[in-house]
Amino acid sequence: MQTYKFPKSTKMLRYITIGIISSLLFSCKKLVDVKIPNNKLAKDIVYDNEKTAIGILNSIIIDISGTDIFQYGISAMPVIGGLSSDEMQVIPIRYPTLQLYYTNNLSPNSITSQNTWINIYKNIFTLNDAIEGISQTTSLKPVFKNQLLGEAKFFRAWCYFYLVGLYGEVALALTSDYTKNRLLSRSKPEEVWPIIIKDLKESQELLNSNFVDATLTSPSTERVRPTKWAADALLARAYLYTENWSLAESEASKVINNTALFSLDSLTDVFKKNSKESILQAQPTNATYNTTYGIFYIIPDGSAPNFRHPVYLSDHLLNSFEPNDSRKNIWIKSSESAGVKYYYPFKYTMYQTINPTDPLTEYYVLLRISEQYLIRSEARAQQNKLSLALEDLNIIRNRAGIGNSSAVTQKEVLDAILHERQVELFAEWGDRWLDLKRRNKIDEVMAIVTAEKGGKWSNFRKYFPINQEELMRNPNLKQTPGY
Amino acid sequence: MQSGYRILSIKVLMVLLAITLINSKLYGADSGGQTTEVFYSVKNGSLIDILSDIGKRINYKIYYPPEAVDDLKSKRYTIKFRGAEIREVMNYLFNDITLWTYKMHNNEIQILRSIPIQAVDSLPNVQSVFGVIKDISGNVVPGATVKVKNSNKGTTTDNEGKFTLSNIQKGDRLIISSIGYQTKELTAGNQTVIAELNPFINNLNETQIVAYGSTTKRYNTGNVSTVKASEIKDLPVSNPLLALQGRVPGLEIQPANGLAGAGVSIRVQGSNSLTNGNDPLIIIDGIPYPSQTIPGTTILSNILGSNGGAKSYDQMGSPLSFLNTADIESIDILKGADATSIYGSRGANGAIIISTKKGKAGKTSVTFNIQSGFKTVGKQLSLLNGSEYLSMRREAIKNDGGIVSPYDYDLNGTWDTTISHNWQKELTGGAAFNMTSNLSITGGSDNTKYLISGNYSKENYVYPQFFNKTNDTRGGVHFNISSGSNNNRFTIQFTGNYMYDNNQLPPSDYMPLALRLSPVAPSLLTPDGDINWVLNSAGVETYGNPISNSMKKYEIKSTSITSSINLSYEILPSLKASAVLGYTSINSRQMLTTPLTSIPPSSRNFGVTNSLDITNNKNEYINIEPMLEYGKTFGESKLNFLVGTTITNNKSIFDGVLASGFSSDLLIEDLASATAFSSANSGNNIYRYNAAFGRVTYHLKDKYLIQLSGRRDGSSRFGSENQFHNFGSIAAAWIFSEEKFIKNSLPFLNFGKIRSSYGTSGNDQIGDYRFLTLYQSTYNPRPYQGIPALVPSGLSNPFLQWESIKKWDIALETGFLDQRLSLNINYALNRSSNQLMTVSLPYTTGFDNISLNLGAKVQNKSWEFALTSINIKSPRITWLSTVNLTILRSKLLEFPGLDQSPFAYKYIVGKSPNIQQVYKYAGLNDTTGIFQFYNKKGEITTTPDVLQDRTSTINTDSKFNGGFINTFTYGNLSLNISLSFDKRFILIQYPPDQPGTFLYTVPPYMLDRWKNPGDKATYQKYTASSQNFEQYINYTVISDQSFQDVYYIRCNNLTLNYEFPDSWKRAIGASMFNVYIQTLNPFIITNFKKGLDPQTQNSLPQLKTFNLGIKGTF
Helix, strand or coil: CCCCCCCHHHHHHHHHHHHHHHHHHHCHHHHCCCCCCCCEEEHHHHCCCHHHHHHHHHHHHHHHHHCCHHHCCHHHHHHHHHHHCCCEEECCCCCHHHHHHHCCCCCCCCCHHHHHHHHHHHHHHHHHHHHHHHHHCCCCCHHHHHHHHHHHHHHHHHHHHHHHHHHCCEECCCCCCHHHHCCCCEECHHHHHHHHHHHHHHHHHHCCCCCECCCCCCECCCCCCCCHHHHHHHHHHHHHHCCCHHHHHHHHHHHHHCCCCCCCCCHHHCCECCCCCEEEEECCCCCCCCCHHHHHHCCCCCCCCECCECEEECHHHHHHCCCCCHHHHHCEEEEEECCEEEEEECCCCCCCCCCCCCCCCECEEEEEHHHHHHHHHHHHHHCCCHHHHHHHHHHHHHHCCCCCCCCCCHHHHHHHHHHHHHHHCCCCCCHHHHHHHHCCCHHHHHHHHHHHHCCCCCHHHHCCCCCHHHHHHCCCCCCCCCC | CHHHHHHHHHHHHHHHHHHHHHHHHHHCCCCCCCCCEEEEEEEEEEHHHHHHHHHHHCCCEEECCHHHHHHHHHCEEEEEEEEEEHHHHHHHHHCCCCCEEEEEECCEEEEEECCCCCCHHHCCCEEEEEEEEEECCCCECCCCEEEECCCCCEEECCCCCEEEEEEEECCCEEEEECCCECCEEEECCCCEEEEEECECCCCCCCEEEECCEEEECCCCCCCEEEEEHHHHCCCCCCCHHHHHCCCCCCEEEEECCCCCCCCEEEEECCCCCCCCCCCCEEEECCEEECCCCCCCCCCCCCCCCECCCCHHHCCECCHHHHCCHHHEEEEEEECCHHHHHHHHHHCCCCEEEEEECCCCCEEEEEEEEEEEEEEECCCCCCCCCHHHHHHHHHHHHHHHCCCCCCCCCCCCCCCCCCCCCCHHHHHHCCCEEEEEEEEEEEEECCCEEEEEEEEEEEEECCCCCCCCCCEEEEEEEEEEEEEECCCCCEEEEEEEEEEEEEEEECCCCCHHHHCCECCCCCCCECCCCCECCCECCCCCECCCCCCHHHHCEEEEEEEEEEEEEEEEEEEECCEEEEEEEEEEEEEEEEEEEECHHHCCHHHCCCCCCCEEEEEEEEEEEEEEEEEEEEEEEECCEEEEEEEEEEEEEEEEEEEEEEEECCCCHHHCCCHHHCCEEEEEEEEEEEEEEEEEEEEEEEEECCCEEEEEEEEEEEECCCCHHHCEEEEEEEEEEECHHHCHHHHHHCCCEEEEEEEEEEEEEEECCCCCCCCCCEEEEECCCCCECCECEEEECCCCCCCCCCEEEEEEEEEEEEEECCCCEEEEEEEEEEEEECEEEEEECCHHHCCCEEEEEECCEEEEEEEEEEEEEEEEECCCEEEEEEEEEEEEEEEEEECCCHHHCHHHHCCCCCCCCCEEEEEEEEEECCCCCCEEEECCCCCEECCCCCCCCCCEEEECCEEEEEEEEEEEEECCEEEEEEEEEEEEEEECCCCCCCCCCCCECCCHHHHCECCCCCCCCCECCCCCCHHHHHHHHHHHHHEHHHEEEEEEEEEEEEEEEEECCHHHHHHHCCCEEEEEEEEECCCEEECCCCCCECCCECCCCCCEEEEEEEEEEC
16 A cells, blocks of 8 residues: 655645534534425415415405306306206217216216315315414404404305205314314204304404405405305395295395495396496406306307307296296397207306406306395295285396286295296306205206206205215215215 | 246246356356366477477467567477476476466466566567457457557457457557457557456446445445446437336336337336335436426426326426436446435435446547437227228117217218228328437546537427427537546546437327227318318307317427536545535426417307417526545455535426417417416425435455445425434345355356345435425416415425335345356345325315325335346357346235225235225126126126225236347347336226217227127127216226236347448548447237237337437547
């Protein structure tokens, strides 16, 4: 082995090298700490900050009002409900999932049909998380906090309302804790309705009585955030569904009596932005068009329904309009192809591509005053206040250019209201599908309709199945009876 | 399938047997170097005759340089030996000769100058050189090539391994090469050259790159396989990993499809993690390189296919395709505990170390290599023709009791059904041109060496009609500069690779469509080349044309830079400080245009406008690794000690935007011409890693080896309480062939080693930030009341921990008959526990999964066999073979609480984690014509319950796999054939549609279907409705009927190379000049007939390539 003579500086170098290495060994901790990525936020920041806290609620409103219909979330309710009931038809190709809704043939194995369940529970998780986060924060002003908390509870009630309507018994997730939510069993509707009503009562207290802008304090002409009136309106509906007739009547009256804010509009203006009829609207967030419904429903002139516009109105609905009902002329249009006329909903009329800088003219309508009249009418009829009931009913009929109802007995009045809801609220939130179940008409109607659609009706099909995969992931979750 | 298995086994056995026989026949006569007695007498004989006579009698070979002849002739003796030992005889004979002496080795005697020529200066400028070429064991090497570097001079050795070269300048470098041996370079300083060549195959002294250093096969205590450049260099593969198919035992390479840049799944000794990343650690020139593209790269298209990653890592395309195969010097695959524990939390899945080419000293030499040719799918699957399809459709509608609807365009007269298309020909039947070229320049002095190389390649795709502009073009530069101080105590090396790749892809793979689309579907394009929408009188399309997206342009432009600086300074003779500093960056820009021409005419005014989708990605690694190494020899002991630390920072950034509303399709690539930006996304992840590591190696008498290694490391992917962990390994080896008693009793065994190692490592491939609850914004072009929306991005678990793996291996490495035959057997037992599971959750939790550490334990037991052999070796003909075989068995050892967990339907304790729980097929109901299955009670049902009735299990693991590689040489011609084989159950994914479905056709074997009650058929009745479709999709594909036990033998490549004769090369001034024919995937032997290729099934298969190439060095 050769030997070297080392200058002193080399010894220094040796010590320095050893020093550097050993110092590195002790400073590990700092080297593996990372900052949160700059496109994401942590929980404590989100609910301590006004804009980010609103952002969470905004994501819910956007999601349930008008995301892509093929996500099958709550915003697809008009299509899901319309196809499942006697309201809409779908072309036989391209959309096996729509086809399954249409033929009332959902099965636990249908993969995409579980999207409704998924999307609603995603919303519920976010809302639970928001309720917890907003309740705990001390950084937000109380007035701000109240409105947000009120909105969160309002929307949670909204989500559970549709879940119960679609599935009957549902898993009641009221916290963001996955260890609890993963093992939930299904609760009966009787257990869910009190939660919905409690949430709405609390939100009545928390929400503003005026429409507010994004500061949540200044009033706004835009009707796009829930107010206490929205809570009243949904509560009226909840009481109707739970057959608390007097409470349904009184809640509906609260909204109807607020004539300063709400009144019936002309048929052509109901779905316009900030219409007087709206109790709650949602602002579309797309760049180049107004509402997704406008684009989805409206079939181009001269063409048949196709894969971009696969849905059209059924003869059942078309035939249920009384002669001279202007709703049939104004809210429905048709396209003719190869000698066949295809009718489609024309409540939302805007389908044209617009520039991102152009103002929107139509907003999604979540709650409107017309329904409150019908709720009150039904609540009154059930309490045998028939003339008052007819008064409310006729207000809606008259607006559509048809005369007063000829119903006399309580049964006739109730039947007239059911019919009125069919022609007034079609293509809105699957109202018909829920109504048929609520009024126990489902078997009577669907036995005929499903057969026409090429399926076979059975009572259990009034509630949707839960996807098998979901059941495999939660041993306590049981399939909807019948599937 | 049993028969296939047997045939294959017999074939392998026969080959092994043949190799053994040939070897024993050729070398059975060889004996070891025992003492030899000489009986000999002569009167006044010349020394040269005496030596020659004695040599013949005792079967010794005598070598002497020509210039010694005169001296040896002039010396004369009268002698008589009676049983004298040869050494004594030689001593006597050379006792009074001063000019010459002798050297003995085994049964050879060399005569050489007793006083070596001192200085090169004393040599005449021009001389003749005589030499003998032998291998390290002393056997002569006939037919070896001896060349003068950078000139055309050269010759080959004769049958005794001798050669003569005249007119050699002093200082000329001689390059000696022979098939089966490593090329050797030496200076012609002495007239007599005695060169020892190291056998190339399984060369015990061959360098193997291991973690933080290198060793040799002889002294390696771990399980490492090395693939050298010479084995893979000319393969025209877009991803160097593909060149490893079938070459390395214990390594499984599975490409997603046959497109350039496609995803490639890499598994070393199986999958250890149930739900997280199973990729090995990839290191290029000392710097980690990503095994997956970063999240966000795949939003535009999934055509490139996945790398087989876990859910959170499941990205498309392989970043390793940004590396030029020709720039690779070697690829080392590190498998066992000893090799990988030092990589700590990153070592669980093995490591692949890629070393790029380095500069070589000597005169500047220029090497080029160009090849080009064609790629084709090469095979068409038989499908129903037009009339067969139509009768299937009619029968389906009749079975359903339905009528032809306005939407049955094929039957109601809307379509012209007289034309029957062959979509495979029209969509994927092209012959794609491909070309690759490389040029490299290297040279330098002993102090400073350099290498600069450039490459350019282009590959078209096989989609002829629509995509004539689709192609993949790539170009790159590789360089290496190394320099050392005069005393060589300080060295610096700088290596860099740059690759630019412009991949113009179709937006999707048209292979699945070509295999499904009805032959009577309308032409996809109009005669003008536009999409054929089959418009009606109102100008509205009646056909959702399945290739409307071919009007879109999809391109991925990527640049990849890997660079490293390697500094080393010898502080003391036995103490060295070094550092590797590296930077790796991969940038890519993806662009997808959606022009109006791809949008159905009826939708163009309905909010659907032309759009441009752009995503930019950047993935950057900075790696700093200082080390201190101490090595010293004490008597018969050698000690080596290494400590170091690693600091890694990995940043991945992506951002994307969707712009729309361009006034014209012509402006669609210009973001500034967009009128709307309708969605955007971005991501920015940081991964930090820090570790300290150490290793002690101790060798005693070069026979007993022991190695300890340890690492403490931390990763930012875990919560603060669980960030750090310790890992370590112990390994020992015994080279028993160095023991005297083995040498004496097993003379044919020239090398034998037993080694074993045990150690731990970890897996942190779980994705970043999974321990935090995070919120991200969702892009809305018109924010709700001007405030952006936010959503939670997932459930979090702050207690995330390492997934830890314990590995144990034991191996026997042997070399026989001077390493002409070698056999290595490795047994490995790997157990991974504390499984970090992406636990499926019901959606009632808001999400469908969360990361949890579960007590599940997975075992991978593998046997690896590698046999290499030089079957024939003569001056004109050589035949080399290598065979490798891997038998891997995976098993889920335990899974506490499995019954209660969501995994109960996926795993069974005691079986492989890769089993499928499926329905047991019960045949076709001959009354109704639909498939039936057994439920758990053994009753026949048509609607089995997914939770209860999946009673059959199918193990989809490979039963065995491996490769068989042969090289034949005849004169200047050489032929290389490499085969890989595999046997396993696969899920037949084809056809995806129930026969009878509108628009989709099926293969003719599905004609064997139920028609009438009582029919015994294989397939269920045709149907066009959704009723029986459910039966097909929901039950059949998860029944054992849909699995097939498949074997295949794939010829990965077949190369025929011709090296020009020396006289030709001399004429053009080249030192190397070859032409070759290169074919990739020329054939596959398989029992899988229900698809194009058992590996890629319905996707574009690995393409059949036929190239002509030319290469030379000047």
